[in-house]
Amino acid sequence: MNSETDIALQDWALPGEPFRLLAVALDAADWAERLPAEARARAERFTDPKARARAGASEWFKACWLPRELGLERVEWKTGAHGKPRPARAAAGWGFNLSHAGDYVVAALAKATSIGVDLESLARKTDMAALGERVFSESERALAQAGGREAFFALWSQKEALLKALGCGWANGNIVRNTRLEIAACQVEPSTRVRVWSRRVLDGAYSLAVAIF
Numbered sequence: 001m002n003s004e005t006d007i008a009l010q011d012w013a014l015p016g017e018p019f020r021l022l023a024v025a026l027d028a029a030d031w032a033e034r035l036p037a038e039a040r041a042r043a044e045r046f047t048d049p050k051a052r053a054r055a056g057a058s059e060w061f062k063a064c065w066l067p068r069e070l071g072l073e074r075v076e077w078k079t080g081a082h083g084k085p086r087p088a089r090a091a092a093g094w095g096f097n098l099s100h101a102g103d104y105v106v107a108a109l110a111k112a113t114s115i116g117v118d119l120e121s122l123a124r125k126t127d128m129a130a131l132g133e134r135v136f137s138e139s140e141r142a143l144a145q146a147g148g149r150e151a152f153f154a155l156w157s158q159k160e161a162l163l164k165a166l167g168c169g170w171a172n173g174n175i176v177r178n179t180r181l182e183i184a185a186c187q188v189e190p191s192t193r194v195r196v197w198s199r200r201v202l203d204g205a206y207s208l209a210v211a212i213f
């Protein structure tokens with residue numbers, strides 16, 4: 001395995017934020033050659049080159065970056081009921097989550113919390129009205145309709161980050177229907193008490209949200 005110091009990591013956290021937030025462009029490395037065998041095999045299941053690079057960069061964060069960051073030989077993982085991978089054993093005191101979109105993968109890390117991160121490309125083709133019906137509460141739908149594409153993606157990334165922090169994904173319809181997210185740089189969502197940070201990154205081309213529970 002190569003040393004990791006040559007990878008162009010982008011630090012997306014703002015001063016004072018209670019988490020680390022690091023991103024990589026998919027073309028920043030040949031991910032497969034850096035990965036331990038098991039992680040490489042998982043990434044190499046994908047035949048599409050972009051999907052493979054996404055999986056490779058994600059595996060790199062979990063198998064290479066995180067252990068180095070925590071000063072551990074390796075990080076062990078536990079998978080939650082809805083598929084959320086959580087650091088276990090020696091790393092159990094840490095919250096970690098990652099998101100892939102477009103040409104980037106972003107990872108979020110915070111101590112003693114459950115964290116969720118979501119990145120969405122504003123170029124992504126989607127039927128906003130139909131998706132909004134499924135994923136937003138009434139108040140969020142009204143904000144998305146009034147604010148157009150930028151508002152839609154801001155709210156969508158916030159909602160994904162919140163659900164990822166809770167670890168329930170879209171499976172918990174009650175939470176999905178009852179949140180009252182707003183267009184704000186930082187907020188506490190009233191129905192879940194999850195803290196959510198939100199902004200655009202990469203010259204406004206992507207919506208980013210981080211949530212902590």
Ligand SMILES: CC(C)(COP(=O)(O)OP(=O)(O)OC[C@H]1O[C@@H](n2cnc3c(N)ncnc32)[C@H](O)[C@@H]1OP(=O)(O)O)[C@@H](O)C(=O)NCCC(=O)NCCS
Pocket residue numbers: 055058059082083084085097098099100101116117118119135160163164165166167168169170171
């Ligand atoms: C899995 C889910 C939480 C996020 O997925 P996504 O937005 O498609 O993908 P992202 O790139 O943002 O995040 C994927 C990463 O989140 C992590 N993850 C997987 N399940 C998770 C969960 N339940 N909670 C938090 N994080 C999760 C993984 O690390 C995954 O990456 P990896 O497989 O490379 O390790 C969400 O799609 C989900 O709950 N899906 C269930 C199916 C569904 O109802 N989908 C409708 C979407 S409109």
